[in-house]
Amino acid sequence: MQIDVTLFINDTEEKVLVHPADLLVDVIRERLGLLGTKIGCREGECGACTVLIDGQPVNACLVPVLRVRGRHVQTIEGLGCAETPQRLQRVFSEEGAIQCGYCTPGLILATSALLNHNPHPTDADIQYALAGNLCRCGTYTKVFEAIKRVGREQKTGGI
Amino acid sequence: MRYRWNVYEIPTSVEDALTILSTNGSNAKLIAGGTDLLVKLEHEDAKIQMMVDLTEIQDLSRVDEDENCWTIGAAVTLSELEHHPVLSKFAPHLIDAIRTIGSVQIRNVATLVGNVTNASPAADGVLPLLTMDAKVVIASMECKREIPLQSFFKGPGITQCGPKELVVAMKIPKKSRSWLGAFEKLGARCSMAISIVNVAVNLDVVKGIVQDARVAIGAVAPTPMLVEQAADVLRGKPLNCSEMDRAAYFAEKASAPMSDLRGSASYRRKMVHSLTLKCLNRIKAKSELKQ
Numbered sequence: 001m002q003i004d005v006t007l008f009i010n011d012t013e014e015k016v017l018v019h020p021a022d023l024l025v026d027v028i029r030e031r032l033g034l035l036g037t038k039i040g041c042r043e044g045e046c047g048a049c050t051v052l053i054d055g056q057p058v059n060a061c062l063v064p065v066l067r068v069r070g071r072h073v074q075t076i077e078g079l080g081c082a083e084t085p086q087r088l089q090r091v092f093s094e095e096g097a098i099q100c101g102y103c104t105p106g107l108i109l110a111t112s113a114l115l116n117h118n119p120h121p122t123d124a125d126i127q128y129a130l131a132g133n134l135c136r137c138g139t140y141t142k143v144f145e146a147i148k149r150v151g152r153e154q155k156t157g158g159i
Numbered sequence: 160m161r162y163r164w165n166v167y168e169i170p171t172s173v174e175d176a177l178t179i180l181s182t183n184g185s186n187a188k189l190i191a192g193g194t195d196l197l198v199k200l201e202h203e204d205a206k207i208q209m210m211v212d213l214t215e216i217q218d219l220s221r222v223d224e225d226e227n228c229w230t231i232g233a234a235v236t237l238s239e240l241e242h243h244p245v246l247s248k249f250a251p252h253l254i255d256a257i258r259t260i261g262s263v264q265i266r267n268v269a270t271l272v273g274n275v276t277n278a279s280p281a282a283d284g285v286l287p288l289l290t291m292d293a294k295v296v297i298a299s300m301e302c303k304r305e306i307p308l309q310s311f312f313k314g315p316g317i318t319q320c321g322p323k324e325l326v327v328a329m330k331i332p333k334k335s336r337s338w339l340g341a342f343e344k345l346g347a348r349c350s351m352a353i354s355i356v357n358v359a360v361n362l363d364v365v366k367g368i369v370q371d372a373r374v375a376i377g378a379v380a381p382t383p384m385l386v387e388q389a390a391d392v393l394r395g396k397p398l399n400c401s402e403m404d405r406a407a408y409f410a411e412k413a414s415a416p417m418s419d420l421r422g423s424a425s426y427r428r429k430m431v432h433s434l435t436l437k438c439l440n441r442i443k444a445k446s447e448l449k450q
Binding site for chain 2: 001019020021022042043044045047050053056057058059062063064066067110113127128129130131132133
């Protein structure tokens with residue numbers, strides 16, 4: 001049994017056929033071909049599937065797709081790409097905060113939500129905001145440095 | 160792909176939700192955040208006929224305040240509570256507990272009522288609610304009833320809520336400003352951890368004397384529980400070391416923990432004592448600041 005739904009993904013209206021039990025992460029990846037969002041645990045523990053719904057980070061592996069009709073979903077593709085990276089992506093790359101890259105989309109989205117309401121986070125703020133994003137390569141120290149660098153550049157007006 | 164359910168209903172009123180429940184009974188499962196439920200369905204490899212999503216019901220998405228109590232709707236998320244400008248002043252130890260649950264991603268969809276109805280013995284949101292004499296508001300097609308939170312749990316994962324019923328809200332009665340609360344959680348990590356032991360204490364302290372008290376412990380019994388003996392030794396006395404020690408002793412004595420992958424029973428018993436003392440000391444410091 002398939003249902004026609006209209007979703008707003010990265011400011012684009014997308015019409016998809018879904019099963020009532022489809023989860024957002026699978027629709028994003030399999031139906032819409034947006035592979036930037038990764039699947040790690042399927043339990044809401046690792047944060048690899050983090051997307052923003054109305055600007056708030058959520059684990060897409062635990063969101064039934066029917067719940068997001070009419071809401072704004074942003075995936076990593078909505079932030080920037082290799083040709084035109086957004087500042088956060090560029091700084092992560094420059095600071096060595098990316099190794100295998102699997103956790104990165106989720107981390108970047110969670111970070112962008114943090115910086116939207118707290119542009120100059122402390123270590124404790126970062127730890128609290130990113131507690132739901134795990135990195136098996138262990139880039140954590142570099143991630144903290146990258147985020148604090150963005151915070152500093154923001155203060156001094158750097159790009 | 161394994162599909163866990165066949166039908167996904169999203170009613171827009173409590174009435175509609177109750178109608179669906181009364182026709183479908185135990186073939187229907189209620190979902191708000193789903194952060195416990197969906198994981199459980201995977202682990203049990205379960206298949207449900209119908210999910211009933213509560214997140215579009217306006218009446219369940221509000222935090223209301225009147226002169227007697229706060230009412231927290233079933234669909235209010237932990238994040239909304241965490242950032243509520245007034246509630247955090249009224250119930251700081253509830254907010255402290257909420258901040259220890261999961262992660263930002265989890266709290267953005269998970270609900271306090273979900274934490275209650277999931278009825279884990281280790282539920283963090285439940286303990287401060289117990290110390291505030293919270294009530295559970297349960298609706299069915301026939302009626303609406305309120306029961307004290309301490310009578311709500313029957314066992315691990317089992318509550319008084321029937322298959323055709325829906326918990327619509329938690330009610331927290333307003334108490335005088337002299338009540339001070341504290342919450343402590345012991346977990347393997349600072350976030351994303353199920354409690355090994357948790358404790359909440361709420362004391363009415365006037366001029367250094369404890370007028371009334373509530374001590375709640377979790378993860379050390381089949382359900383979260385209030386320890387009346389611990390509260391009793393504090394009532395009518397000043398908040399000093401010997402009284403606090405006795406309260407912690409009774410809290411430990413009342414606990415009946417299991418040994419499991421998170422900790423041994425003897426370790427947990429010791430930690431009940433430790434966390435109770437931590438809570439009491441924190442309240443003592445707050446009460447001295449007030450004076």
